[in-house]
Amino acid sequence: MSDSPAPLADPHRLFAPDEDPTAPRDIVILGSTGSIGTQAVDLVLRNPDRFRVTALSAAGGRVGLLAEQAHRLRVDTVAVAREDAAAPLKEALRGRFGPGGPLPEVLAGPDAATAVAAGDCHTVLNGITGSIGLAPTLAALKAGHTLALANKESLIVGGPLVKELAAPGQIIPVDSEHAALFQALAAGPRSEVRKLVVTASGGPFRGRTKADLARVTPEDALAHPTWVMGPVITVNSATLVNKGLEVIEAHLLYDIPFEQIEVVVHPQSYVHSMVEFCDGSTLAQATPPDMRGPIALGLGWPRRVPDAAPAFDWTRASSWEFFPLDTEAFPAVELARHVGRLAGTAPAVFNAANEECVDAFLNGALPFNGIMETVTEVVTEHGTPGTGTSLTVADVLEAETWARARARELTGKAIAEARA
Template identity: 50%
Template structure:
């Protein structure tokens, strides 16, 4: 007798029009027997959302930009009249709550949160509370609301990391036993031993960004156009700028700390310009297990959707018959203080990272508007953190506490930016 085919996983994608979302849809399209897209949510790209609905048959679609909603409705209505929507015209939700409602009510087995920024926190909490598996690419929601996210988790393994570094860590951790954190990995065949771990440390790799090796003084002349030239990945403006300042790596270090319950002092950042090794785990016997692959996101996205199974032919394997060289070097913390600053913030209080992230988002916006120098981004974050006093001493802040800290940080950052009065060349 043949084995029964696994039922299709029902998938909702938040941030479907972004880089991670569009690649996830490519993976799903290549495996139509494994997945069914039930809901999509995007920001303002109504034309692309229209195409995605036609391609997937999603019955529920959300668009955050209320102004773009009319165009989406018109496009979908016209497509329905033409008969190109095989599943019929979907229900349309609008505004910032659209993604939250989809996460909570779509009935998806897997919710992929591929949104950018802390706006993804509410959808992350909604997805977890719905009982769905959360494929998490929105690192900010975990970083700013770590205690809230941990509290919302209903079962071990409910969060599957999609960032390439954390997917790599999860894969490498399966080589040993680590039964702590939101992504606990028990060794096969072992009884669960509360808190047991064979892990010594985590090594998070970084490309070093476009300014690797630059003298700190030269960074004052960096332009927005230069900051958007990432050496390996094509990403949105905020994430690409964060990669240039190393803020993105700082957020990933905090995310690894929260996901895997590893002390911040035991998480290293190593610059690996080629980005073939996505991250590594060092075990207490001295072994280091690394996960390697092309510097692309297809494998971690696919694993986020299919975990713990691996899908076939997601990406080309490394050709080990070809000569290649991989370099590793320490992070220059003088030029790029983002990681050290984030570790200090995370240790200070449960809401300090919300302040860090919000101040950074405002500073990045100001940098691209020409009102702040490149080094001024981290200088703003540091100044805001130094003036912040947490309103609550609770180990688990409320959502209002987190959002209040964010609002305060954005206002404080704007005051600092206005006082700086820097004009940056385009």
Template identity: 60%
Template sequence: MNPRTVVILGSTGSIGTQALELIGRNRDLFRVCAISAGGDNVGLLAQQALAFGVEVVAVSKATVAQDLQLAFYAEAQRQGYAQGEFRIPKIITGPDASSELAAMPCDVVLNGITGSVGLQPTLAALDAGNTLALANKESLVIGGPLVTRRVKPGQIVPVDSEHSAIAQCLRGGSADEVRKLLLTASGGPFLGRARHELEEVTVEQALAHPNFAMGPVVTINSATLVNKGLELIEAHLLFGIPMDRVDVVVHPQQAVHSMVEFYDGSTLAQVSPPTMTLPIALGLGWPDRIPDASPPWNWAEASSWQFLPLDDEAFPAVQLAREAGTRGGTAPAVFNAANEVCVQAFRDGRLPFLAIVDTVARVVTEHDVPSYEELSIDDVLAADAWARARARELTAATTDQRQETTQA
């Protein structure tokens, strides 16, 4: 059997690098034909391209094309190639470069891009008829109907550990037997703290996730639980379960990655160590499992698991996401866009930790969701732009107020 051809979007990020490590151990099963990245790490991108013999490399920053070409030569020299012994991949640049790769003929497109910029590549992959292994939750959240009306049955395979867990549990029953989806949350680094105990949280503290090594945006989203709010909306859209039948339960050990409760009272849970390798492997190989993709849970070692209710007062992000998802239309796009601006302001020291979700809530409340006959990409982009502009205004006002308070 020929190896599955794979396009990896966001290859230098956390999901992309782990996917390539997995593929490197299973070259008989997968062949990487193209990779893309933002362009901040051309050295790693060149290393990946040569190691896997990819045909096309895309970068969204057109200004780094020459740097990337030089990185190819430097990496080839480092690996001991003589001049003329290796072929430089085709280079595509610009904001639409990842979308161009997503539309290439292939078996699987892994979208590991972070943030709302992942929407266009998601749509491109679906329109091309490619199977989409989706790690970019934002594209489904903000795209909503744009994605769901394009997708064919089975075309999207979730790569988020929670949604991968649900997809596996759903093999144990039919959709009409499902009572509830239960997303598990680690609780992040501030589990058990009351709201007033979060007032002086630093960036370093917010980046100290107890279980997973992720990029800074996703890690901070996990600390505020915005990430779990995005996952709630995504679960509703992916599996067609009404929003009021998708719940979140805190599970600090992250052994159970999510659960499905059925109408007969049975609950199925997916258990594995806290690693992204398993959902990535399932995303690439679905419906087949990849042997030894991840170590199993060690049942010979004693362990205790906790399941706790979510503290909505200290962490209101999930309830805010539920409200945005229920309103629908462009409300989820506004939620996501405002959060991306606020997270960057927090990382820059311009916004306190608690003000991230407080500011997002204000932007979402101010947004008037029009009645759409059919939501368009222009509607989503316009709402995204408005939310970012409004969030910047509010974060700037907060910064000015803090400076005035300090000077006084």
């Protein structure tokens, strides 16, 4: 395996080698009221000598929390995607900052997050959920910022666009699995890497057959045994779509062929992923399940943040288990490999169709197994894309629009047939 071209995420390359290590980094947090964002805010507040947040963005559904974050962090700008959230946000900010104090600038609308991602800062943490994070990802890269990437969808649906803009070392992955691979890959050159091993908790349905899964409910799927996440990503963990997306992400981040990326089930979620080298050595990155460690890596690299997350208590006995993936019950990973190899707009179709099917499942309009059955049909109908590396944002948006519409059509057809 060649050591060129340089992968998007490379622990051997430092994007800003002339940075003053004693100066606080200016950070922008996108998706600040979500799971990644709130933990990032906690990390920053505990490390004021390392980080200063200049701007926040959120969807706009939790303006009270957003105003509280803006006040505690003393940010310059706050952005919301929903235009109707601007007025209540300003009111909430006045309540926090007081009647006479200067308020942060408020941006509102679908391009607000993209605007703050392009603003002055050192690092942009993209913690937005879904492919709407693509435009802010591209804006941050184009502006020359370090990108701490938790929004895997933007890389998956816009891989060639991201690769065209990103400089070596400019992206630091924040997903726990890819942060683990990033750290393990520091042990040797890419030419000595034999395999990436991505771990999966197995979700709430580990060990169940495909027939068993036909009867599970949304409440069952949302009961993740390890992580507390939003509903879409929690269902994606139950179907293992999330792991399929991570396989595509690993391929794009580290320029490793799909046949050298393996998924193994590890229920304890202690080992976040592993790298096997050509001499037979396997390096595993392990911590108790806590996203503040990967977030700290994304914000602080190449310097670690002391006590960012809990460490293991090695005086207590524990058992770590590993199991092969049941691809019959959980076909999402193999389907993701397929669309990853197709490239072009196929990953965008896969992701968009899945989001629509997850929504239908959560609303009782689709059985659990119907999620992947419908996504597979949409991907098959989409066929082999011809865009290749000439992919544009318009291509991605058009493919997503078609996939969402087709998934809704198929979901509605399934409902009608079930009621007939």
